Amino acid sequence: MKLRQMKKNQSGVIAKVTAAKEIGRRIRDMGLVPGAKITIGNRAPLRDPIAIKVSDCVISLRNSEADHIEVEVEDE
Amino acid sequence: MSEIIALAGNPNAGKTTLFNTLTGTKQHVANYPGVTVEKKSGYHTIKETKYELVDLPGTYSLTAYSIEEIVARDFIAKEKPHALINVLDASNLERNLSFTIQLLEMGAPVCVALNMIDDAHRRGIKIDYKKLSELLGVSVAPIIARRGQGVEELMDKTVEAMNKTETKPLEISYGNDIEDAIYKMVAIIEGNSFLTDLYVSRWIAIKYLEQDELILEAGEAVNKQISDALMKIVDEVTHHIEETLDTYPEAIIADQRYGFIRSILKQGVLTRSGDETRVFLTERIDSVLLNRFFGPIIMIMIITGLYYATFNLSEIPVGWLESGIEWFSGAVESILPDGLLKSLLVSGVIGGVGGVLGFTPIIMFMFLGIAILEDSGYLARMSFMLDRLFRLFGLHGNSVMPFIVSGGIAGGCAVPGVMAARTIKSPRERLVTILTAPFMNCGAKLPVFALLVAAFFQDNEATVMLIITVTSWLGALIAAKLLRLTVLTGDDSPFVMELPPYRMPTVVGVLLHTWEKVWQYIKKAGTIILAISIVIWAMMTFPGLDEQKLEAFENQRQVIAAAYDNSIVNELENVDEAIQLTETANELQDKLIVVDAAEAEAALRHSVAGKIGIAMESVTQYSGFDWRTNIALVSGFAAKELIVSTLGTAYSLGEVDPEETDSLSDKLAKSPSWNKATAWALIIFTIFYAPCFVTVVCIARESGSWKWGAFSVVFNTTIAFILSTIIYQLHAL
Numbered sequence: 001m002k003l004r005q006m007k008k009n010q011s012g013v014i015a016k017v018t019a020a021k022e023i024g025r026r027i028r029d030m031g032l033v034p035g036a037k038i039t040i041g042n043r044a045p046l047r048d049p050i051a052i053k054v055s056d057c058v059i060s061l062r063n064s065e066a067d068h069i070e071v072e073v074e075d076e
Numbered sequence: 077m078s079e080i081i082a083l084a085g086n087p088n089a090g091k092t093t094l095f096n097t098l099t100g101t102k103q104h105v106a107n108y109p110g111v112t113v114e115k116k117s118g119y120h121t122i123k124e125t126k127y128e129l130v131d132l133p134g135t136y137s138l139t140a141y142s143i144e145e146i147v148a149r150d151f152i153a154k155e156k157p158h159a160l161i162n163v164l165d166a167s168n169l170e171r172n173l174s175f176t177i178q179l180l181e182m183g184a185p186v187c188v189a190l191n192m193i194d195d196a197h198r199r200g201i202k203i204d205y206k207k208l209s210e211l212l213g214v215s216v217a218p219i220i221a222r223r224g225q226g227v228e229e230l231m232d233k234t235v236e237a238m239n240k241t242e243t244k245p246l247e248i249s250y251g252n253d254i255e256d257a258i259y260k261m262v263a264i265i266e267g268n269s270f271l272t273d274l275y276v277s278r279w280i281a282i283k284y285l286e287q288d289e290l291i292l293e294a295g296e297a298v299n300k301q302i303s304d305a306l307m308k309i310v311d312e313v314t315h316h317i318e319e320t321l322d323t324y325p326e327a328i329i330a331d332q333r334y335g336f337i338r339s340i341l342k343q344g345v346l347t348r349s350g351d352e353t354r355v356f357l358t359e360r361i362d363s364v365l366l367n368r369f370f371g372p373i374i375m376i377m378i379i380t381g382l383y384y385a386t387f388n389l390s391e392i393p394v395g396w397l398e399s400g401i402e403w404f405s406g407a408v409e410s411i412l413p414d415g416l417l418k419s420l421l422v423s424g425v426i427g428g429v430g431g432v433l434g435f436t437p438i439i440m441f442m443f444l445g446i447a448i449l450e451d452s453g454y455l456a457r458m459s460f461m462l463d464r465l466f467r468l469f470g471l472h473g474n475s476v477m478p479f480i481v482s483g484g485i486a487g488g489c490a491v492p493g494v495m496a497a498r499t500i501k502s503p504r505e506r507l508v509t510i511l512t513a514p515f516m517n518c519g520a521k522l523p524v525f526a527l528l529v530a531a532f533f534q535d536n537e538a539t540v541m542l543i544i545t546v547t548s549w550l551g552a553l554i555a556a557k558l559l560r561l562t563v564l565t566g567d568d569s570p571f572v573m574e575l576p577p578y579r580m581p582t583v584v585g586v587l588l589h590t591w592e593k594v595w596q597y598i599k600k601a602g603t604i605i606l607a608i609s610i611v612i613w614a615m616m617t618f619p620g621l622d623e624q625k626l627e628a629f630e631n632q633r634q635v636i637a638a639a640y641d642n643s644i645v646n647e648l649e650n651v652d653e654a655i656q657l658t659e660t661a662n663e664l665q666d667k668l669i670v671v672d673a674a675e676a677e678a679a680l681r682h683s684v685a686g687k688i689g690i691a692m693e694s695v696t697q698y699s700g701f702d703w704r705t706n707i708a709l710v711s712g713f714a715a716k717e718l719i720v721s722t723l724g725t726a727y728s729l730g731e732v733d734p735e736e737t738d739s740l741s742d743k744l745a746k747s748p749s750w751n752k753a754t755a756w757a758l759i760i761f762t763i764f765y766a767p768c769f770v771t772v773v774c775i776a777r778e779s780g781s782w783k784w785g786a787f788s789v790v791f792n793t794t795i796a797f798i799l800s801t802i803i804y805q806l807h808a809l
Contacts, residue, residue, distance in 0.1 A: 020324060022141045026572040028330040029136040031171035035334070041359075042366040046464035051366065051575055056167050056199065058358070058575040060460045062467075065572060 003066040012071035019068035085163035087134035088576040090191040094221040095131040140290040159238040166196035180246035183276040193218040200350035257313040285325040358577040382445040390437035401430035424613030442492040447589040451581035470560030472505035483516035490514040490771040502569030514767035515552040520716035531741035532755040612714040615684040699800040700754040753807030757800040764796035
């Protein structure tokens with residue numbers, strides 16, 4: 001599932017990061033790499049960007065950037 | 077020269093707090109050569125040896141994608157600091173270590189500081205730092221920088237690291253495909269001593285695989301043949317990885333780094349205790365402050381609160397400064413005889429320096445507010461909430477502060493506004509913000525609006541003020557979009573950013589931050605502003621009236637005086653402020669003032685500025701401006717406050733106090749060359765035309781180039797002229 005489609009408080013493990021170049025690098029720099037466990041947090045008032053929790057910190061991403069991240073969602 | 081110790085690490089890891097703890101208040105702030113990135117340095121003494129400390133910009137990585145990262149890695153490679161303290165947020169080990177690994181791969185003499193170890197403990201994170209030290213092969217010291225705890229041990233370890241003869245670069249395995257390529261590349265690099273004077277050979281190979289633009293450029297410049305040979309290997313492996321794994325080397329390298337870190341952490345370095353689903357304070361605060369409904373309301377309250385606090389609190393010291401300057405210029409005025417020197421000192425020098433000093437309290441309070449917002453972690457949230465809106469116009473979530481401070485709420489000031497754009501890290505968005513923020517209505521533009529409203533729109537004052545505010549916002553946003561579509565094209569910078577945990581800002585940190593900014597402003601801007609204000613004074617003073625004309629005015633005065641009794645003339649000449657003048661003396665004085673004002677008008681018309689104003693009439697007639705308005709607008713380039721007072725001089729009213737413009741607005745309302753169309757055209761022109769030169773100096777400084785300062789003058793004035801002409805011509809139809 002794409003990260004963008006996840007709901008608030010949903011958790012999962014990153015399966016793949018498809019972005020290249022600067023965006024890809026920035027996403028990885030923040031610890032958003034395959035194998036990282038994430039939880040979806042707040043969305044901004046206009047539904048974009050989105051805050052996600054990864055290990056112990058909160059990262060904000062635009063929806064367009066979240067599209068590059070595929071997540072293996074945990075069963076609820 | 078002292079040996080250099082550099083501080084490096086992620087933003088929000090507490091690097092600057094450690095730097096403040098080590099150097100105390102004696103810090104030196106400059107820019108790295110050629111860029112606007114700040115270089116902070118200071119001194120620290122360990123056992124009677126003095127070391128120079130350099131605070132490198134906080135970054136997550138050492139790529140060539142951002143200027144901060146380039147500055148940091150160039151410093152490490154080229155200045156070769158004797159030791160490098162890598163500050164880590166202990167609660168966030170995984171991500172912070174990814175930066176550490178990049179430092180170690182460069183072969184830097186690293187000593188790791190695990191900062192905020194108390195926070196980590198509170199979160200149930202236990203770190204076996206001895207084990208970490210063993211596995212990484214570098215010294216590791218747990219510290220609490222804001223309390224200075226563990227700092228002494230850290231510095232001892234740093235000195236030890238310095239004395240180590242040779243640091244061996246860290247090598248981690250990136251898997252067969254990549255390792256084969258690296259092996260081949262290292263052989264070529266070492267065989268030809270290719271860039272090895274600066275960098276470790278394996279690191280060069282990795283950067284080639286990551287297709288790091290700067291290293292490729294440097295490589296091609298040194299030896300194109302070898303560079304091409306390396307690129308051939310890179311292309312082969314990249315192609316192979318794309319085919320077989322559907323990814324690319326840079327991704328594999330980053331992922332493997334994290335894999336390496338996880339394997340280290342799993343070897344007993346990191347243990348977690350307690351409930352994993354525990355909700356921390358930051359998340360609880362965020363559930364309110366980032367709430368979709370309450371979040372924006374609280375944000376608006378905080379922004380307006382900061383705005384009013386900045387301008388209200390600074391009012392008092394601004395008042396002191398102004399009366400101090402007034403007293404001083406009064407003193408100079410009474411000591412010196414009438415003439416050019418007095419005019420130069422009073423209007424040019426004291427006026428100019430006074431203008432610079434007048435801004436300092438506002439800048440101080442604004443940076444104090446922003447430092448608190450930034451250090452507490454709230455600024456990142458504001459940016460988060462506003463990003464979507466501002467991105468529509470090619471701006472950044474953080475553009476809101478510069479806009480508001482510049483006068484987004486009417487009455488700000490573009491000088492601190494432009495400086496507030498420093499919180500924006502993406503270069504294009506930052507520059508666009510700097511260029512468009514001056515469209516907002518600063519406090520000095522307001523008297524112009526007040527004057528015109530009083531003269532032409534008395535019945536719907538509130539509506540007109542609202543139109544003015546909305547126009548400047550729309551204008552700024554549209555201009556921003558325009559700039560992003562033409563001059564500053566390119567993709568939006570990534571918004572991947574950390575929302576750091578809320579923290580109590582430290583008093584020392586906030587005060588130091590504020591002081592640095594204020595001092596930089598006074599020092600750098602002050603000198604240039606003094607020079608320019610003298611130039612503008614000269615433009616409005618020279619060449620002055622010729623003898624004949626002066627004589628004519630003198631004759632007029634004498635004719636008027638001759639009609640009065642000698643005793644009255646004497647009374648006026650020996651006037652003492654304490655004594656009430658007799659009625660006839662008052663009458664004479666009023667008549668003489670009229671002549672003085674006419675003389676001032678003639679002198680102004682005759683000056684360089686006046687001639688420019690008259691020459692411009694041929695163009696400005698299309699927007700309805702005559703030479704009087706033109707001169708006023710030219711003088712407004714010195715300071716927008718001057719528009720009204722110059723207009724007064726041009727209309728023979730003598731010096732008009734911008735606060736009391738009744739006589740001038742009467743005059744305009746009755747003047748045949750003025751009507752509502754002219755008034756609207758002047759309002760629109762005032763909103764959009766060239767920023768005052770203090771702002772221009774700041775734009776040049778903040779953007780790192782005079783080119784942008786000049787651009788803002790030309791671009792804004794062009795927009796202003798086009799818009800005001802459209803308005804005037806439409807009204808005339």
